[in-house]
Amino acid sequence: MSQLTQTELETLRKVIGEHGMIVNKLEAYAEQAQDPEFKSILQFDAQDARNAKQQLMSFLQ
Numbered sequence: 259m260s261q262l263t264q265t266e267l268e269t270l271r272k273v274i275g276e277h278g279m280i281v282n283k284l285e286a287y288a289e290q291a292q293d294p295e296f297k298s299i300l301q302f303d304a305q306d307a308r309n310a311k312q313q314l315m316s317f318l319q
Contacts, residue, residue, distance in 0.1 A: 262317070270317055277311035280304075 262270065281304050288300035 267318075270314060274311055274314050274318075277307050277314065280307045281311065 284300050284304035284307065288297050288304060291297035291300055
């Protein structure tokens with residue numbers, strides 16, 4: 259794999275951070291959700307965002 263430019267690296271770090279924020283917010287919303295189906299959707303989406311974050315982090319190695 260080729261080296262990332264400084265701009266690409268900064269962008270990647272920003273996107274990873276944003277995915278982390280999304281995970282935290284979705285988990286917080288899921289904790290407050292009363293509807294079981296909606297809670298499940300939020301938890302699923304949080305896991306999806308967590309997986310995407312991990313995938314993006316692999317580019318930093």
